[in-house]
Amino acid sequence: MEYKYIFGPVPSRRLGISLGIDLIPFKTCSLNCVYCECGATTNLTIKRQEYVPLDKIFEELDDFLKREPELDFITFSGSGEPTLHNGIGEVIKFIKTKYSQYKIAVLTNGTLLSESNVRNAIINADLIMPSLDAVTQSVFKRLNRPFPGLNIQEIIYGLIKTRMEFSGQIYLEVFIVPGLNDTDSELTFLKKALTEINSDKIQLNTLDRPGTSAWVRPSSKEELERIANFFKPLPVEIIANFQSRKNIKSYHKDIADLIISTLKRRPCTAEDLANTLGLHINEINKYIQSLLENDVIESEILKRGIFFRAKNKNLLLN
Ligand code: SF4
Numbered sequence: 001m002e003y004k005y006i007f008g009p010v011p012s013r014r015l016g017i018s019l020g021i022d023l024i025p026f027k028t029c030s031l032n033c034v035y036c037e038c039g040a041t042t043n044l045t046i047k048r049q050e051y052v053p054l055d056k057i058f059e060e061l062d063d064f065l066k067r068e069p070e071l072d073f074i075t076f077s078g079s080g081e082p083t084l085h086n087g088i089g090e091v092i093k094f095i096k097t098k099y100s101q102y103k104i105a106v107l108t109n110g111t112l113l114s115e116s117n118v119r120n121a122i123i124n125a126d127l128i129m130p131s132l133d134a135v136t137q138s139v140f141k142r143l144n145r146p147f148p149g150l151n152i153q154e155i156i157y158g159l160i161k162t163r164m165e166f167s168g169q170i171y172l173e174v175f176i177v178p179g180l181n182d183t184d185s186e187l188t189f190l191k192k193a194l195t196e197i198n199s200d201k202i203q204l205n206t207l208d209r210p211g212t213s214a215w216v217r218p219s220s221k222e223e224l225e226r227i228a229n230f231f232k233p234l235p236v237e238i239i240a241n242f243q244s245r246k247n248i249k250s251y252h253k254d255i256a257d258l259i260i261s262t263l264k265r266r267p268c269t270a271e272d273l274a275n276t277l278g279l280h281i282n283e284i285n286k287y288i289q290s291l292l293e294n295d296v297i298e299s300e301i302l303k304r305g306i307f308f309r310a311k312n313k314n315l316l317l318n
Contacts, residue, residue: 001063005052007280013239014129014171014203015073015105019064020282022078023085024051026271030081030111032145033133034213035175037285038079039271039305046112046147048086057087058094065099073127074099077107079281084112089121096124105129111150114158123166130159131173132197134181135189143180159197172199173239176206176219176227191231202236204228208289214301255279259287260310263297267309 005022012018025043028051032041074095076082083106085091092104103126110130112118122128132155134140140152163170174190176182181190194202204227206219219227221238228236258277262268270288274281288308291297297308 001060002278003060003064003280005057006060006064007283009069009071010283010286012073012075012286015075015127017071018073018075018077018105019069019071020078020280021057021061021074021076021082021091022052022080022280022282023057023076023082023088023091024078024080026079026281028080028084029109030084030147030150031109033109033175034143034145034180034216035177035207037270038281039269041080041145043080044147045084046150048084048112048118050087051085054087054090057091061091061095061099065095065102071102073105074102075105075107076125077282081109081111082106083108083118083122089124092122092124103127109144110155110159110162111146112158113162114154116161119158119162119165125168127169127171128162128166129171129173130162130199131175132156132159132190132193133175133177134186135193136186139181139186143177156193156197159199163198169201170197170199171201171203172197173203173205176204176224177216178219178223182219182223182227187227187230191234194231194234200235202231202234204236204238208293255283256287256291259284259291260296263308263310267300267307269305269307271305273308 007020007022009017009019027038027041028043028045029041030046032044076088082088095102095104105127106122106125107129110132134143134152137152140146204224206224207216208218224238228238259273262273262276270281270284273284292299296311298311299306299308
């Protein structure tokens with residue numbers, strides 16, 4: 001069966017071996033973050049609806065999970081915001097009822113968590129991984145470029161409510177963009193909000209390959225360490241570089257080789273590669289990340305998006 005809405009399993013930096021569920025069409029999101037590795041949001045919205053048919057998702061999940069694959073997590077993620085799908089709660093219920101041996105993670109930008117029906121929809125997951133990059137409305141607007149009307153204080157309120165109501169683990173990601181959210185005042189506000197949210201972990205992240213905006217640069221290891229120290233005693237960690245990805249069991253050398261050989265012929269965006277190779281964009285993204293880290297490919301921001309090309313024509317990963 002050819003899958004349209006599930007992808008992987010992919011090696012995930014934070015989740016081990018993860019089967020992805022993408023409930024949302026490409027780049028439908030309530031934010032348009034400057035660092036988004038999927039490219040610019042093309043449908044900026046807060047409208048919740050059945051973006052993809054639930055029965056098709058159930059069909060694909062049944063087909064894949066009946067083989068009892070070894071997974072660390074089933075993860076709602078993808079190239080948009082999963083809580084925009086109004087059936088996310090149904091999908092979680094479906095997995096928990098029929099395949100209760102699997103743990104469920106929800107990656108969310110947190111923008112809709114101030115709505116009680118959205119919080120209720122994901123309450124039966126095992127792990128919620130929201131993000132919060134800014135606390136002042138002006139930084140929020142510049143960094144996350146939200147749907148008009150989204151208010152960062154309401155979003156923080158939603159995160160606090162989620163913590164109060166949800167008994168599973170919450171790992172909150174803070175994406176550091178130098179010059180935007182690493183100023184003393186923004187970090188002070190962030191620390192206050194993070195203390196109130198009280199997540200189980202705070203994970204500091206930064207750009208490791210081009211985002212949608214060319215001016216965004218990564219934070220250095222030293223900068224991240226300084227911020228981590230500033231946030232202490234909160235449970236903060238820097239998300240480690242992912243250089244060992246090729247040692248993870250779901251890393252398929254044949255897929256990496258296929259990507260390299262395609263990029264040897266012509267530079268492509270991640271979306272081009274996904275279309276050409278018939279793989280989900282998130283899966284492509286994981287391999288691109290590893291190939292960039294191993295210096296096998298390079299990237300360049302052009303008018304149509306971020307293009308990748310093979311660097312050394314004879315080099316393939318072992
Ligand atoms: S919330 Fe996630 S998917 Fe949406 S624009 Fe930001 S990084 Fe991209």
